[in-house]
Amino acid sequence: MADTKIPRQDIPKQTPEERRKNFNEVALGYNKELAQLEAQRCIQCKKPFCIEGCPVEIDIPAFIALIKEGDFDGALAKMREKNLLPGICGRVCPQEEQCEIKCVLQKRFGAVAIGRLERFIADYEIEQDKMVIPPVADPTGKKIAVVGSGPGGLTVAADLAKLGHKVTLYEALHAPGGVLVYGIPEFRLPKAIVSRECHILEEMGVELVTDFVVGRAATVDELFEQGFDAVYLGLGAGLPWFMNIPGENLAGVYSANEYLTRINLMKAYKFPEYDTPIRVGKKVAVVGGGNVAMDAVRSSIRMGADEAYIIYRRSRTELPAREEEIENAEEEGVIFQFLVNPVQYIGDDTGRVKQIELLKMELGEPDSSGRRRPVPIEGSEYKIDIDTVVVAIGNGANPLVPGTTPGLETNKWGNIVAEVETGKTSKKAVWAGGDIVTGAATVIEAMGAGRIAANSIHEYLTTGKW
Amino acid sequence: MFKIVERERVNPVVNKFVIESPIIAKKREPGQFVIFRLHEKGERIPITIADADPKAGTITVYVQELGKTTFEMGKMNAGDEIADVVGPLGLPTPIEKVEGDIFAVAGGVGSAEVLPIARKHKEVGNKVVAILGYRSKDIVILEEEFKSFADEVYITTDDGSYGREGFVTHELKDHLDKGRKIAEVIAVGPAIMMKVVSDLTRHYDVKTMVSLNSIMIDGTGMCGVCRVEVGGETRYACVHGPEFDGHKVNFDLMLKRLASFKEEEKISLDRYNAAVGGENG
Ligand SMILES: Cc1cc2nc3c(=O)[nH]c(=O)nc-3n(C[C@H](O)[C@H](O)[C@H](O)COP(=O)(O)OP(=O)(O)OC[C@H]3O[C@@H](n4cnc5c(N)ncnc54)[C@H](O)[C@@H]3O)c2cc1C
Ligand SMILES: Cc1cc2nc3c(=O)[nH]c(=O)nc-3n(C[C@H](O)[C@H](O)[C@H](O)COP(=O)(O)OP(=O)(O)OC[C@H]3O[C@@H](n4cnc5c(N)ncnc54)[C@H](O)[C@@H]3O)c2cc1C
Ligand code: SF4
Numbered sequence: 001m002a003d004t005k006i007p008r009q010d011i012p013k014q015t016p017e018e019r020r021k022n023f024n025e026v027a028l029g030y031n032k033e034l035a036q037l038e039a040q041r042c043i044q045c046k047k048p049f050c051i052e053g054c055p056v057e058i059d060i061p062a063f064i065a066l067i068k069e070g071d072f073d074g075a076l077a078k079m080r081e082k083n084l085l086p087g088i089c090g091r092v093c094p095q096e097e098q099c100e101i102k103c104v105l106q107k108r109f110g111a112v113a114i115g116r117l118e119r120f121i122a123d124y125e126i127e128q129d130k131m132v133i134p135p136v137a138d139p140t141g142k143k144i145a146v147v148g149s150g151p152g153g154l155t156v157a158a159d160l161a162k163l164g165h166k167v168t169l170y171e172a173l174h175a176p177g178g179v180l181v182y183g184i185p186e187f188r189l190p191k192a193i194v195s196r197e198c199h200i201l202e203e204m205g206v207e208l209v210t211d212f213v214v215g216r217a218a219t220v221d222e223l224f225e226q227g228f229d230a231v232y233l234g235l236g237a238g239l240p241w242f243m244n245i246p247g248e249n250l251a252g253v254y255s256a257n258e259y260l261t262r263i264n265l266m267k268a269y270k271f272p273e274y275d276t277p278i279r280v281g282k283k284v285a286v287v288g289g290g291n292v293a294m295d296a297v298r299s300s301i302r303m304g305a306d307e308a309y310i311i312y313r314r315s316r317t318e319l320p321a322r323e324e325e326i327e328n329a330e331e332e333g334v335i336f337q338f339l340v341n342p343v344q345y346i347g348d349d350t351g352r353v354k355q356i357e358l359l360k361m362e363l364g365e366p367d368s369s370g371r372r373r374p375v376p377i378e379g380s381e382y383k384i385d386i387d388t389v390v391v392a393i394g395n396g397a398n399p400l401v402p403g404t405t406p407g408l409e410t411n412k413w414g415n416i417v418a419e420v421e422t423g424k425t426s427k428k429a430v431w432a433g434g435d436i437v438t439g440a441a442t443v444i445e446a447m448g449a450g451r452i453a454a455n456s457i458h459e460y461l462t463t464g465k466w
Numbered sequence: 467m468f469k470i471v472e473r474e475r476v477n478p479v480v481n482k483f484v485i486e487s488p489i490i491a492k493k494r495e496p497g498q499f500v501i502f503r504l505h506e507k508g509e510r511i512p513i514t515i516a517d518a519d520p521k522a523g524t525i526t527v528y529v530q531e532l533g534k535t536t537f538e539m540g541k542m543n544a545g546d547e548i549a550d551v552v553g554p555l556g557l558p559t560p561i562e563k564v565e566g567d568i569f570a571v572a573g574g575v576g577s578a579e580v581l582p583i584a585r586k587h588k589e590v591g592n593k594v595v596a597i598l599g600y601r602s603k604d605i606v607i608l609e610e611e612f613k614s615f616a617d618e619v620y621i622t623t624d625d626g627s628y629g630r631e632g633f634v635t636h637e638l639k640d641h642l643d644k645g646r647k648i649a650e651v652i653a654v655g656p657a658i659m660m661k662v663v664s665d666l667t668r669h670y671d672v673k674t675m676v677s678l679n680s681i682m683i684d685g686t687g688m689c690g691v692c693r694v695e696v697g698g699e700t701r702y703a704c705v706h707g708p709e710f711d712g713h714k715v716n717f718d719l720m721l722k723r724l725a726s727f728k729e730e731e732k733i734s735l736d737r738y739n740a741a742v743g744g745e746n747g
């Protein structure tokens with residue numbers, strides 16, 4: 001029996017005092033008892049709205065019912081039917097805006113903690129130390145090149161490998177995973193989980209080629225010449241944006257991508273054991289209010305900053321980051337400065353940033369995004385002393401592949417144009433999806449786009465119709 | 467893994483490496499570079515492809531020992547393997563037949579970086595003049611290589627121990643003053659050297675391209691650390707360069723950015739020296 005009297009179960013976490021000092025995962029996950037208790041809350045809707053909220057359409061009530069019964073292996077199998085990366089989605093999906101917001105219990109009792117249950121099942125698999133390799137169909141003889149190993153590329157690779165196609169996954173960096181490895185910090189998503197999922201792909205017969213930059217080592221046309229039948233572009237976002245204000249190129253001013261790549265991918269938090277340096281001062285200002293900004297500011301605290309600021313031009317209500325991560329940041333002592341915008345960075349005589357000048361804002365009429373537009377308050381400038389700045393205001397599109405692929409249409413921002421229903425681009429036998437098409441979005445949306453493209457690629461490969 | 471097939475110390479501070487890397491060997495063009503990561507804990511360092519043998523599937527690089535990673539690489543030998551070699555990166559140098567001479571001006575290990583560009587200019591039929599500057603005689607490299615194809619080769623040393631005493635700019639200035647028709651100067655070397663060359667040629671209004679060696683990580687336009695200011699605009703050296711119009715580059719800013727991690731680099735090198743019991747750097 002479902003029991004709506006049971007409250008939504010909290011997830012155990014490291015205490016803020018502890019976690020300020022380490023890069024270990026913050027949320028520790030449900031144990032079996034908590035998971036089964038939470039699973040009892042699901043009323044097993046006949047028409048489960050929750051599934052509509054999930055871009056990869058996991059059979060949510062079914063896997064939750066299996067958890068409730070204690071059939072964790074069954075729950076795992078159910079999950080894997082649709083989701084290649086449960087350990088990742090369970091951690092970083094914005095569930096509160098996707099599956100959970102649609103849960104019928106949401107309004108009166110609080111949504112079933114779908115994400116946490118998903119994570120529980122993924123962790124259970126790791127604990128059991130068994131790796132379930134999905135069955136792979138007989139070889140079709142078709143070859144697909146998937147470019148970029150972010151969540152989108154990984155999904156396309158897995159879906160097509162299952163169908164018996166030969167997939168080669170090309171990655172520019174030395175490790176696969178895209179933002180999952182270079183952007184999202186260890187304390188939110190342990191890297192061992194990502195490499196495990198990539199390993200499953202290899203077991204399924206996907207060939208993983210790292211250190212390979214498409215557009216340079218081979219163009220898309222050259223991939224076709226080498227015998228590929230289809231190409232998927234999951235390039236992710238590129239070229240970090242700056243605000244074009246004075247002082248942005250001073251030493252000590254990082255893009256969020258640089259900052260997080262040094263810390264995560266290159267493990268600068270273990271410098272000098274690892275060779276890549278990073279310099280995080282005592283007073284860090286992170287400009288922006290999304291997940292990326294939260295990751296950067298919380299990393300700063302762990303790197304030893306005494307004061308870590310979020311500089312955001314609207315108010316707390318408009319912060320685009322996940323509520324859970326904002327709360328975590330608050331608990332960890334992040335200082336939020338709302339309704340301010342940087343106007344310039346001021347350097348010392350060695351060219352290193354030492355101050356940020358801020359301009360106060362107030363909220364005016366809603367803009368096209370529906371959020372109230374920040375309006376500068378004239379003459380309200382003030383300065384604060386800081387020694388490190390991280391600019392986390394988003395990314396443009398990487399020009400590398402579009403610039404070397406004739407016939408591939410891009411929009412005015414440089415993003416690749418692809419059909420929403422199929423992922424098809426303007427170039428025959430080339431598909432695209434994820435951040436390179438939509439601009440910065442989410443892990444699960446990139447996976448959803450990957451799934452759609454994989455279906456379309458399969459159809460093309462079997463019917464030959466473009 | 468990428469195997470080192472040959473290693474040679476070409477002067478007290480520079481090593482030549484020939485490395486197995488068939489895809490890059492086939493594809494690379496003059497002006498492009500690779501990024502190395504020596505091992506699991508290593509950092510990613512950009513190095514110019516000086517030469518390649520597509521048949522043998524190898525690339526050749528010249529690496530100057532400057533800090534922890536380059537000293538560590540200097541200890542590697544034929545048979546050793548490098549964890550990661552990515553490339554070719556950056557835009558190839560545009561090279562075509564032009565009116566006037568091409569002046570390849572290099573400082574130190576920059577002579578290895580300008581070598582493939584100079585050679586290709588010769589191949590397309592341009593007259594190539596090389597001006598190579600070094601601190602002193604013992605670190606002169608590639609003189610014979612340049613002499614084997616360039617129309618004129620001038621060597622300068624800071625201390626006068628070989629060739630002309632002084633800097634590359636002294637030699638270059640004489641040619642400019644003589645009113646030679648120079649189609650383009652290509653300057654490659656330490657940032658400060660590229661700055662003074664650019665400052666000089668600006669007065670003569672001679673087109674000058676420089677190859678910027680800014681700090682890099684990914685080399686694909688993702689991180690933004692390599693950003694430089696060119697003509698007042700922020701450009702990414704790894705995808706928009708590494709070559710830019712020297713007259714438009716903000717070198718002062720670049721020099722400051724290059725020093726971003728000075729203290730950490732010293733910690734790294736000291737720790738490395740303590741570990742290998744050496745006195746590098
Ligand atoms: C710090 C940070 C925190 C985030 N937090 C969250 C979160 O909590 N929840 C959430 O849902 N989303 C989050 N996101 C967004 C999410 O990570 C992205 O939307 C998602 O990763 C996009 O996936 P993708 O497959 O399109 O590409 P990416 O993950 O960007 O991967 C693209 C890959 O392609 C490679 N590549 C690019 N060009 C080439 C080339 N020419 N040749 C070969 N390889 C190439 C890149 O190296 C990269 O590995 C976060 C993003 C960041 C940066
Ligand atoms: C496009 C390009 C091509 C290059 N080609 C060559 C070449 O052919 N031969 C050669 O000897 N050197 C070349 N360099 C420079 C070389 O990358 C640096 O000397 C090397 O990274 C230093 O590493 P290190 O750990 O030994 O020294 P460190 O102690 O890290 O640094 C010493 C100095 O080198 C510079 N530096 C540090 N890290 C980097 C980095 N990741 N990228 C660039 N510069 C850095 C800084 O100015 C620093 O002060 C090139 C650089 C670029 C950007
Ligand atoms: S994958 Fe994401 S959206 Fe789908 S059910 Fe899991 S947490 Fe919800």
Ligand code: SF4
Nearest residue numbers: 042043045050103104
């Ligand atoms: S909507 Fe909520 S209660 Fe209904 S099936 Fe989905 S998770 Fe269970």
Ligand code: FES
Nearest residue numbers: 685687689690704
């Ligand atoms: S090296 Fe990262 S953007 Fe150029």
